[in-house]
Amino acid sequence: MNSSVVSFFAEAPPYQMAVAKLTEILGFDSSVLMAFVTFFLASFVVVNVMALVGGLGTYAERKISADLQMRLGPNRVGPFGLLQFLADGVKMILKEDIIPRDADRFLFIIAPLFCLGGVFATLAVLPFSSGFTLTHLNIGVFYLLGVSSLVGVGIFLGGFSSNSKWSMLGGMRGASQIISYEVPVTLSIITIVILSGSLAFDKVIGIQGGLPHQWFFLHNPFTLISFFVFFISALAETNRAPFDLPEAESELVSGYHTEYTGMRFAFFALAEYIEVFVVCGVAVALYLGGYQVPFHLSELHFLHDTLGVPMAPARMLGQILEIGSFVTKTIALYYVVIWIRWTLPRLRVDQLMTLCWKYLTPISLFNLVGAAFWMWAFKGESVWTLLANLTNSVGGGH
Amino acid sequence: MISLPSFLAISFILFVSGLVVMIAKKNIIAILLGVELILNSAALNFAAYTRFVNQNLDGHIMSLFIIIIAAAEAAVGLAIVIRFFQIRESIHIDDATQLLQ
């Protein structure tokens, strides 16, 4: 019912040849088997690449923080210290895996898996490009909200099961912060959903264009505000500074993962970095035009008909351009997230809750009403279209 | 394999487990867990009948409202539990014997 990465590959001739060959060898219709294998491979690639992105995230964090503080940062392992995260990973694997004596063993073991599972489940709908997205679910945004809340359960359980004061406080703060900030995030997403009329990522992106004035970010004043509300709340939902109260080093040692060692700790850290990437990707898809490339450079008829590139390379080239566009914008936002972390001081708990319930939630509610009004009054046209119409009519037009 | 009787069987098992949890356990929160199971079995039944008998989506609306009711019930129920614990220092259902403190 939904198009997916399989249906993109299924249009290519080699895929159909492989299906025919397999059917001939195995003696039954193997299109389902082939779809399964393709899907499995694609998911495998995506999960591994995102784990790599998470690892590189730790490197980027250290390097950028070093830049901001006039230090050098990691520079020993590999060129520019790029392989530092691999060295860290090896160290993590070799560490002793400690489970505290009084901890709740079952919950202690399952908590990091909840975090990692919730984050990896969101990758299923993250729109890398029009073809290479694992699935284009019709309820993509809603599904993403649902599975990403598993992270909150994981953080709470990690804090609770460690049976230590610091972990306990960190877990409580984490869970309450995540479920509080889900409200402004959801409301700002609904603002975009009202304007685009769909919950599917590909439709939301399809309505936007490649150039900044066609993005929802600059569509009208309400979406401009809602982008900032979304971004601030997303920072809080992923427990990034200035909202990293669950792991506030100065008060809580290390928060909910104080008692974790080795790979279990690495799971928590990896989940956090991948979640930041996912959240930045969602912000790009909803507000910054997603995988749209300026001037329709990635469209098939442009590459094929105008430039004369053959069919199969043109398809791949278009997808690669789209992935490049998406990843560039996402990494730019990722940089902003790290930049904010090393610039702003941490909030207090009461300031955190005040910001959520007294400022962000009313503002996003106001945005929701405003976007609905905009749909009603201007039929969903962007500010620029309206201005162009206005100048046309004032200047006499055609 | 995906047929109406199998869905009814699953929802039946959910319902009976919810019932057993509600009766057997004396912790108020455990009883709330049982209530959630029972509500879920009812919602699953609605969705299954919509799929297999009349394809007009009214069952989905019904399940949606059941989920809404379950959320409201959980919020108010847990608030009452926490208040009760503040007063009585206990969450045993047999300690809840008075209407007024």
Add this chain to the structure above:
Amino acid sequence: MFDNFIFLSSAALAIGGALSVVVSTNLMHSCIYLLMSLIGVSGLYVTLSADFLAATQLVVYVGGVVILMLFAIMLTAGSDNKTVNRFGIVKIPPMGNLKTYIMSLLTAGVMGCSVLKMIMNINQTTKLGELPPYSTTVEQIGTLLVTDHVLAFEISSVLLLGALVGAAVIARPRLENEVTK
């Protein structure tokens, strides 16, 4: 093939979770088993072509209700200070005993027999035709919610507001003079 695979795994998750809730003696664990059961039910919705319902189930239960329950279990488990933190970790009993379990099994037997008798002849009473293909339901549900079922929709929003305010008022810590009054 995929449908059957999803169906079987979600059904196993739902049933296994529900039975584990029954037999578990630790309330925190049984809450996690309940979470697994709810995720299984959400998978079953997917096989029923109810995609919006599945996502709603995930958002409401995983994101809201289960975390609320975990909080409530943690906040009400502190009567027996055996552990490091005030909110004890080992003493969260479901507080059942043999008598209540026997009672509940008897009740479940009676209820089960009567319900089974009702759904026994389901294949005779309902005509099962060809199943429609999987399709998305979001637009149709949205249309139905604001046309045919708009009254229930509005009332449920009032209900949710009432629940929100009521929960906040009930759980609010009282001042000293209020308690003694």
